[in-house]
Amino acid sequence: MEKKNEAITSRDVDFAKWYTDVCRKADLMDYYSVKGFIDYLPYSYAIWEEIQNYMNRRFKENGAENVYVPMVIPASLFNKEKEHVEGFAPECLVATIGGGETLSDPLIIRPTSEVVFSELFKKRVTSYRDLPIRYNQWCSVVRWEKTTRPFLRGAEFLWQEGHCLFETEEEARKNTIDMLHVYNDCGRDLLAIPFIVGRKTESEKFAGAKETYTIEALMHDGKALQSGTSHYLGQGFAKSSGVQFLGRQSVLETPYQTSWGVSTRLLGAIIMVHGDDNGLVLPPYVAPIQVVIVPVRMQTPGVLEACHKLFEEIKALGIRVKLDDDDNRTPGWKFAQYEMKGVPLRIEIGPGDLEKGEAILTKRVNSEKTTVKLDTLASLLPQILKDIHETMYQKALENLNAHITDVSSLEEMNDVLNTKGGFVRMAYDGSADSEAEIKSKTNGATARCLYQRLPEDTSLRCPVSGKQAKVIAYFARAY
């Protein structure tokens, strides 16, 4: 029965093993019999629901409305947008039989829904008065990936995809950036994760987009994780689907489109940014259990009563609190268990504490212990949870900032990535060829996003092509 309380692999011994240990032992997921598919257990799904709550509020403020569109895309429809289909076709799951009969037009299980929304827009838009349209959908998508890892890369994953249509390019570009900011805010306000925010290079952008913007996070092992993207799609999908509207000058015009999404990858980011050798460390505002109360020597009269009283006080504040009064487990087992599950704050109450009218509080993030009077404890919790969030964000931000290194050659890039890891900033000519060469010579480092465009008279040279450098980009090895 003590199985879950076993130690997990240390992060610095085998990070990949540590990751899957945490996923399993914190009861986040279970493997399914088909490779790349997982069961999202209550503990991870509840975190996802908190992310949904935050996003739904922010989307609504931005004028987006939730909808649901079909999960299948006829092959004939999917093939309309050329760059898009080239990007996604290799990883499609395709249904060919329906009701026992072979389908004349096979159905692709959606890997993303740009073409489905474009078809919908065609029906919803006739005049400029019908614009803007801002739709969002929560669903799962399927991508037949070869290498899969829970939450990070799956054959099926949960996400939201926003799809918007505007009268003007300016509005569409603004929406692309606005939603990028929503994602960045989610990191700061909810997940306690700082991101590097920027535009993808030409070779890294979304298949079919004019421009892709990204939020990139730093994992404990020094690798980057693309955590959300916002695309300015221009008029490409609208033109392929024939979406037009009668403009203000009574002339037919083509609208401008955006799409933006975050997925359950964010759960992987939470695990790998905050976790430690004792397991998960959850940021308080997404934690399914924000505070756990563990009675010590609970047979002693008064202990359980005090715990129950405190539990009710905390619950009344709207804080997600659990009282673990299971008498089959020792307090020590429980401490380890809630550490593994990353509960932000633990409260212990034993007979000695009770006599002094006190309880012991332990913060998961830094094991900091404080003794607090029972009669004021509950009222202090909102601020304590806020402090924990702030501590976690600052810790992650310092780690991120300490892992951004400027380099000017591939040797230097390799040196940094092989030792401290993280992001390196390097000037180069901005070409796809150079990016490919960098990737092949650095064991897979890719341009994560652009840092800055260089002035035309820069004296900086691309260390790969020898040509004049055009941009500085963030590079990293990434998930």
Place this chain on the structure above:
Amino acid sequence: MEKKNEAITSRDVDFAKWYTDVCRKADLMDYYSVKGFIDYLPYSYAIWEEIQNYMNRRFKENGAENVYVPMVIPASLFNKEKEHVEGFAPECLVATIGGGETLSDPLIIRPTSEVVFSELFKKRVTSYRDLPIRYNQWCSVVRWEKTTRPFLRGAEFLWQEGHCLFETEEEARKNTIDMLHVYNDCGRDLLAIPFIVGRKTESEKFAGAKETYTIEALMHDGKALQSGTSHYLGQGFAKSSGVQFLGRQSVLETPYQTSWGVSTRLLGAIIMVHGDDNGLVLPPYVAPIQVVIVPVRMQTPGVLEACHKLFEEIKALGIRVKLDDDDNRTPGWKFAQYEMKGVPLRIEIGPGDLEKGEAILTKRVNSEKTTVKLDTLASLLPQILKDIHETMYQKALENLNAHITDVSSLEEMNDVLNTKGGFVRMAYDGSADSEAEIKSKTNGATARCLYQRLPEDTSLRCPVSGKQAKVIAYFARAY
């Protein structure tokens, strides 16, 4: 531009056409290019989200936790439970290609997830201490139906499916009934829809279940709509999947399983129970817009200001209110438009009303008009919305009760179903053969659920077989 304001087909002229007219003109859905798949537009999805909010609260009170499990079921796994596969195989959508290669074990897009959850249970359960498990999932499922209709029967539809596992038969049976009550409560408290509640006959139960319980609603055209089901599955799925646990006596035991679900069919029920010849009539607690304010002669100084002030007061109460100050539309057009969309309460404010410090309120359900002082208006709304809900529920209940008829022969049954429609109660021998004969001789009437079991010494005879009758059941023509 006045297109949406056209009249719709009358319910009594062509009910099917009226239904699709309402679906389209109230902006609930749009058709997709693949038959049976639809786009759920913001106005219907928002109703679904209100249903989700209600259900999530009730599920949580019942100890259920939300999860997400894979949408694909390997054919080899699907085939394990014999009755289940026979029931669902004919309507499966099957994926045979992944990443460009033929799959050795084809993947069925879930029509329902009993077998997926059974596989998960096998991993989660080793001891009686791991029980009960109560999982729920919100997702879409795919059933390759030949005849499809928006919200009522689709190739893909949104639903929730609860899957629970218990140590004892008693607990499982209790859960089956508890969840049935949750569904019935949802009708009474949220949708203003009364249901006939009961157990399905052997031939109508879920493929693989021991017992199926149902909630059945009466549509305006006299047909029944199965609106939710709760299944006691016994040990069948657990045995097929090999789910076992070490019991209290240290002996391996097989657990007892339940499943229960409601779907976006409930949207169809709302439309067909409450709607009228002017369009949708929404019960206030699910209406995306509960109150609409329409200014009349809004160029007159003071009118718009008064509307805005009222809007803010109502919004502050947490009521979903819209102020339509579009000056491209006449008040008359707006009245018709919000009638079509079924907004429960309309508030008009014009210069004359404003002079008297009043507004005119019109209830969608019965066109009842009242004049209310502006300074107390907002505070009266919670009670007014409650009254509207109650009026709608009572109206539907009276209609349901007026359409339950006791009959004792197939001639009588046909007479009733061909004239007033609704439910008929008839004693019969309870056999599948008799049900089949009833169906073929009554233009499709099916046993909706059992009403009562007859005493062993009953003198009632089955009008079909001539044998002694065993039960009285509700029959109806159904969607």
